[in-house]
Amino acid sequence: MSTITRGLRRIPALLTIAFLILITAYPLFWMFINSLKSNSDFLNNPSYALPEVWTWENYVTGWETANLSTTIVNSIIVTFPALILLVLFGTAAGYALEVLVFKGRGTILLLFLAGIMIPGQMIVLPLFTASFNIGITGSLLPLILIYTATGLPLTVFMMATYFRAIPREIFEASTIDGASMTRAFFSIGMPMMRNAILTVAIVQFFQIWNDLLFALIFAGQRKLNTIQVGLLNFSGEYGSINYGPLFAAICITVGGILVLYLVLNQQIIKGLAAGAVKG
Amino acid sequence: MKSVLGDRKAIVLLLTPALLVYTLIMLVPVLWSLGLTFFEGSPLGGFEFAGFDNFIRLFSDSAVWEALWFTIRYAILVTLFQVVLGYGLALLYNFVLRKSSVLVRTLVFFPVVLPTVAVSLLYQKIFQSAPTDGLVNELLVNVGLGSVDWLGAGTTAFVVIVIMDVWRSIGFYGILIFSGLLDIPDEIIESSRLDGASGFRLFRHIVLPMSLPIVFASFIFSINGTIKVFDSVFALTGGGPGDSTTPLTLYMYRTAFQYSDYGYGSTIALLLTMICLVVTLFIFRSSRRDITS
Numbered sequence: 001m002s003t004i005t006r007g008l009r010r011i012p013a014l015l016t017i018a019f020l021i022l023i024t025a026y027p028l029f030w031m032f033i034n035s036l037k038s039n040s041d042f043l044n045n046p047s048y049a050l051p052e053v054w055t056w057e058n059y060v061t062g063w064e065t066a067n068l069s070t071t072i073v074n075s076i077i078v079t080f081p082a083l084i085l086l087v088l089f090g091t092a093a094g095y096a097l098e099v100l101v102f103k104g105r106g107t108i109l110l111l112f113l114a115g116i117m118i119p120g121q122m123i124v125l126p127l128f129t130a131s132f133n134i135g136i137t138g139s140l141l142p143l144i145l146i147y148t149a150t151g152l153p154l155t156v157f158m159m160a161t162y163f164r165a166i167p168r169e170i171f172e173a174s175t176i177d178g179a180s181m182t183r184a185f186f187s188i189g190m191p192m193m194r195n196a197i198l199t200v201a202i203v204q205f206f207q208i209w210n211d212l213l214f215a216l217i218f219a220g221q222r223k224l225n226t227i228q229v230g231l232l233n234f235s236g237e238y239g240s241i242n243y244g245p246l247f248a249a250i251c252i253t254v255g256g257i258l259v260l261y262l263v264l265n266q267q268i269i270k271g272l273a274a275g276a277v278k279g
Numbered sequence: 280m281k282s283v284l285g286d287r288k289a290i291v292l293l294l295t296p297a298l299l300v301y302t303l304i305m306l307v308p309v310l311w312s313l314g315l316t317f318f319e320g321s322p323l324g325g326f327e328f329a330g331f332d333n334f335i336r337l338f339s340d341s342a343v344w345e346a347l348w349f350t351i352r353y354a355i356l357v358t359l360f361q362v363v364l365g366y367g368l369a370l371l372y373n374f375v376l377r378k379s380s381v382l383v384r385t386l387v388f389f390p391v392v393l394p395t396v397a398v399s400l401l402y403q404k405i406f407q408s409a410p411t412d413g414l415v416n417e418l419l420v421n422v423g424l425g426s427v428d429w430l431g432a433g434t435t436a437f438v439v440i441v442i443m444d445v446w447r448s449i450g451f452y453g454i455l456i457f458s459g460l461l462d463i464p465d466e467i468i469e470s471s472r473l474d475g476a477s478g479f480r481l482f483r484h485i486v487l488p489m490s491l492p493i494v495f496a497s498f499i500f501s502i503n504g505t506i507k508v509f510d511s512v513f514a515l516t517g518g519g520p521g522d523s524t525t526p527l528t529l530y531m532y533r534t535a536f537q538y539s540d541y542g543y544g545s546t547i548a549l550l551l552t553m554i555c556l557v558v559t560l561f562i563f564r565s566s567r568r569d570i571t572s
Binding site: 013016017020021023024025027028030031034042043046047048085088089090092093095096097099100101102108111112115116117118119120121122123124125126127128129130132133145146148149150152153156168171172175180181182185206209210211212213216217227228231232235239243246247250253254257258260261265266268269272273276 | 283284285286287288289290292293294296297298300301303304305306307308309311312315322368371375376383384385386387388389390391392393394395396397400401403404405410411412413414417446450451454455458496497500503507509510513514528531532535536541544545547548549551552555556559
């Protein structure tokens, strides 16, 4: 009897799990089948039906009309330089604030920490004014700098926390051979932080890649559109007449992230959770 | 030994880049924004000193209070769902699925990393009512209820925003709280099971108290994000219909970039920043009290 009752007992749990899988995966599956439908298919058949004809051309039309090759390149041009600067500056500052000893380091760490609270709206107007006056609003440079700066508070704080776990003697010992603390940072600190850097980079990658507020303001010109702004504009201009290509464009942006997720899912999950706890 | 760690050249070299970028791009603009609250205008049209006009306007502007009310409703509701449902998910992972939960965890987490714009456009389609019904309306019609113009009215649009943001973040809170539950030593749970505690009593007296720290952490993280909600609302409803789903962040964006009023925009941004500050301090104080009592 015990196996039967135990089996019955598991039914609510199994139903919950089935429900979870359904509500997570089905919208994405639904999005995919709709990306393959023609316009008449949309108007004549229920949305949950499979496509009458598998219209793969939607992907070509979507790619071209949504300007995806430009917007994806723009997003890459912005994201990776910002990530590199962020990791380099953030790790160095974390090391300086946690390993090295000087007056006022607690205050500076606190100053960085305060930045986590500041909403983007509080800095965006002066930044736009300044970029406009300097004459760099026609390039992606402001976005690279802004993402570097806005990512620093969390990055510095996380790196400082990771450095705290490493005994200082390791760094001190290296100086016996005559290395400076700067050398010790590059030859010992950075390599030891490999995993931490990967975690930080993952957290910041999604922040930057998915950002909309700064991108709307600094990448509003068509040639500067990042993938998020480009997709939104595409939906506004053509979304109400080109259903299939719009779904296809959404699928492409989701698909890129899916590939990344298939490769790195456990690191991504751990990284984002660590970012929240440390923040 | 202290002199080695006090290497001045290294401190300057390693700290300066980050501090410089952070100061120039975050701290200075914050102060600059504070200054802007006393002006009217934009960089294109020029600025004019306005004294306290912006603040007087802020307190008498009904749109601000509506936006604030939207922000509060949204933040409280979404934070509550994120933490409570996330807790439920974590319990499921930890006590029901146990070691076999990796696959479900990984799947449910996936929406977390998706671009907000893509998810918003998907939800527009799922809750669509014209020219054809989307998925949700088809379901409603098939069970005999009528179709609803979800994004055509403020209250239903609010429901869609909340559903969407809970959908795309729940996997994250599930993992976050799950990692807290993992920290509860197995021996404690086993020994209380031997003492006869099970089901709800085990949860009420052992699991819940021991997971309070992570619940607080999730709560802080969640409210800090929901108060600043912008992307999902902007992409899903654009604040509409009318202004009915406009949070403070979006009202500030419109004031500055559609009506070119940087001064008043900064004043709204300041209000938003003050709210973030107050909420964070409030949570920190109340959590400290809970731990000491």
